[in-house]
Amino acid sequence: MKIIYSILLLSTLFVSCSKNLVTGRKQLKLVSESELQGMAETEYRTFLNNHSVVNSSDSRTEMVKRVGTRIATAIKKYYDGKGQPSVLEGYNWEFNLVESQEINAWCMPGGKVVVYTGILPITQTEAGLAVVMGHEISHAVAQHGSERMSQGMIQQLGGTALQIALSGKPAETQNVFLTAYGVGTNLAAVLPYSRNAEKEADKYGLYFMAMAAYNPEVAVTFWERMEKNAGSTQPEFLSTHPSDVSRIAKLKTNMPQAIKYYKLAVKN
Numbered sequence: 001m002k003i004i005y006s007i008l009l010l011s012t013l014f015v016s017c018s019k020n021l022v023t024g025r026k027q028l029k030l031v032s033e034s035e036l037q038g039m040a041e042t043e044y045r046t047f048l049n050n051h052s053v054v055n056s057s058d059s060r061t062e063m064v065k066r067v068g069t070r071i072a073t074a075i076k077k078y079y080d081g082k083g084q085p086s087v088l089e090g091y092n093w094e095f096n097l098v099e100s101q102e103i104n105a106w107c108m109p110g111g112k113v114v115v116y117t118g119i120l121p122i123t124q125t126e127a128g129l130a131v132v133m134g135h136e137i138s139h140a141v142a143q144h145g146s147e148r149m150s151q152g153m154i155q156q157l158g159g160t161a162l163q164i165a166l167s168g169k170p171a172e173t174q175n176v177f178l179t180a181y182g183v184g185t186n187l188a189a190v191l192p193y194s195r196n197a198e199k200e201a202d203k204y205g206l207y208f209m210a211m212a213a214y215n216p217e218v219a220v221t222f223w224e225r226m227e228k229n230a231g232s233t234q235p236e237f238l239s240t241h242p243s244d245v246s247r248i249a250k251l252k253t254n255m256p257q258a259i260k261y262y263k264l265a266v267k268n
């Protein structure tokens with residue numbers, strides 16, 4: 001009943017199923033990208049205030065900022081060249097490293113990135129970190145979070161609350177936002193990305209890291225290490241980014257194109 005009500009409500013709201021510029025796929029969007037970027041601005045600040053941010057003079061932080069900036073610059077150059085600068089409309093990149101044992105990283109809309117120190121032993125090298133950051137940044141520019149958030153709003157809030165949430169942005173909207181972007185620490189509350197979204201983030205993550213002149217071949221060994229690391233306790237990142245044989249096989253099919261981008265980037 002709740003679902004039917006939601007669907008009825010949705011049809012009267014400003015629902016749009018818009019085509020994503022990066023993936024070309026149509027997505028459910030209940031909240032506009034600019035609205036999400038506004039929320040991200042607030043939530044990012046709150047998150048940083050409540051966590052231990054690693055000093056900017058630390059060499060690990062420098063690496064996170066360097067990788068992020070290189071990937072962001074490469075994406076901008078690529079979409080400017082394609083005549084699609086609007087892919088990064090409203091983006092104001094920030095890259096921070098947070099002291100935490102969690103194996104995790106995420107990127108909020110508008111380019112607000114956090115890497116947890118807990119993932120660094122698995123990324124191992126700068127190119128390994130570029131795999132993770134390229135992947136997370138791809139989720140953001142392909143607007144997977146807003147898609148997941150729209151689905152989360154329908155599932156968790158139901159009809160009436162959805163209407164209130166959309167108009168007033170109360171605590172419930174904030175909650176769905178945090179779970180949609182993998183920021184929540186409660187694993188049960190974290191919404192995993194769909195398989196489609198994962199495939200897209202793997203593919204574009206690979207291309208973007210290559211365009212930033214990081215060797216994309218590193219991605220295969222990174223995901224193999226992630227899988228091994230899972231062990232008995234499922235790390236946070238892995239629970240929302242399930243690694244499997246088909247993922248690694250798929251990565252290999254995207255590799256020739258990624259290597260072309262890499263060679264071109266290294267030459268320039």
Ligand SMILES: [Zn+2]
Pocket residue numbers: 135139193197198201240241
């Ligand atoms: Zn992912």
